Amino acid sequence: MVRLWKSVAFRLAVFCGVLVIGSVTIFSAIFYFGTIRVLIQDVDRKITSISQRLSDKFETQGVEALRTEIDAMLSDKIDVETEIYYLGGIDGRKITGNLSDWKELSSPLDRSIDRNVIRDGNPSSARLLLHQLPNGGLLIVGRDMKDINEITYLVWRTIGIGCVAALMLAIGGTILFRYLLERRVGAIRKTVEEIEAGKLDKRIPISGVEDEFARLSREMNRMLDRIEYLMDGVRHVSNTIAHNLRTPLSRIRGHLDEALRTADASRLAGAAEFSIGQIDGLITVFDKLLQIAESESGIRRQPFTTVALREVVTNVVELYDAIAEEKGIALVTNIEGDPKTLGDKDLLASALANLIDNAFKYGGRSVTISVRATPGAETVSMIVQDDGPGIPPEERSKVTQRFYRLDQNMPGTGLGLSIVDAIAHLHGASLGLEDASPGLLARLVLPPFTSQ
């Protein structure tokens, strides 16, 4: 029973059943009062008025007149089937009437009562009104209720059958409802179980009807798509992290191992130096991954402040001007107006530095790099544009993936654009990579800071 009660379908069914029985009861009550009660009240009214009339007759004309009147009514062939009259004397004996002797002396007076009586020698179920005449005699006016009782029986039988049918329907509906619910929920549960067992590609089948379950299933499928996508990302990242960490670690190990075996002092020193270099590289990768994770978590490292992009661009370009000069790269800046945004100065500078770094690395020799900042009402942007080879369109979405490197022969961690992307995300900004034909145009679109 407890187990059954745990089923939503069962509880709903019990609830529905109670509701059905309740409504049948109310319906029956209304029906009963609308039919049987009306008939009975009609009878009561009739016998009361006759009793009143006869009692008046007695008071004005005496017992003999009353007796004559009753005899007349009994023999007038009207209502022969149902009429009941009785007149008893002071001594309790019957004077006239179609009832057998009335022995029940303590019966209530002046209100309708139901009794089984002998009428014209036949048993009859009757409704009677007893009235004490002023001289102590007893006047009974009544009506045989056989017809009405038949109707009552019919009504109650109908209600009874209705109740049973309604209950059956409720039970049947419950079973059907439970079955349907189980089928829909069961499909979801089955899918969830399969996913739990590791089959992440399973989805809930969606039936043709666009009902609540279909909508729920669709939402859950969307959620599963998202989770699978993220899981893929995590898997990809953990594979590449493992690769990116294992490779330098095995190189370090190899070098140290070899140096130890040869036990040559200069060899050892060389191996130590090599190892430190590799470890520094590992630390850089760690720092960058942490930076990405921090930015992606959406938690600001320090409260955002107003950042003037003019200052960011000028400072970062001044950091790179020497190397541009050395490499024969033209590094030009163009700042329009005074674009400002709300953000983290260090992170924005780091993002810009990463973009400039990329232009240096992939732009090739004698490239022209233009760094711009533009104001706007809706957005402000920082743009790094070069006239180098650019990024093929099909690669553009991949370059922001962690550890993805366009050219494996170039030095680097493959994290630069991931960092820029994460920083953009933290600032509610977007990173766009466009074709500058020739070259690449990287656009960091930021929300503007307005003093209001």
Add this chain to the structure above:
Amino acid sequence: MNMSCLIIEDEPDTARFVCNGLKEAGFTVTWSREGVEGLNLAASEQWGIIILDRMLPGNVDGLSIVKTLRELGKTTPVLILSALASLDERVRGLRGGGDDYLTKPFAFSELLARVEALVRRSVQRADTAELRIADLMLDLRTRRAERGGKQISLQPREFRLLEYLVRHQDQIVTRTMLLESVWDYHFDPQTNVIDVQISRLRSKIDKGFSPPLLHTIRGAGYMVSVHG
């Protein structure tokens, strides 16, 4: 110059590595591996510098030690060491009274350079109108530099770079220190931008003059010095 150093660090390997290195560099080193003892030592003696780990046994945050020390009126320079690498933690460390913040793991040369900068800064802090080394002169008011009487044309940022190096003459300064002090940035640019900045500066102040002043210290950083 007070070359005494107090190290408050619970991790023995790091402590030993730092102690040995500083001893070699001429410091006298005292090691405390626990917060309360460390605070007592820090407050009771006159140290040249205190090196403090953030995470100490018994959930003691090194920052609370700095705070107490500052409340006691001690101005001893404090270098905070921490594995908490985020910028937020760094800002908290510096706001909490630390004079410098270095994240683990670190190169010893980086630690030494910062320790020396802190020790000396606390010694000489006199603000002068000009800085000199050999025949190089920096006029801090007009932001002009000349060597051997000849004007050297420097961009504003190059002047700041040279000023920082000359202020820390005879000390090693690391790339990160330059990036933090001259550009005021706390991030690690990928390419060797600082190296190239330095070599451009060197070509301006050393080319055609003798002796060379701007030296590269391999594996550590740079130093401005009359001696090679």
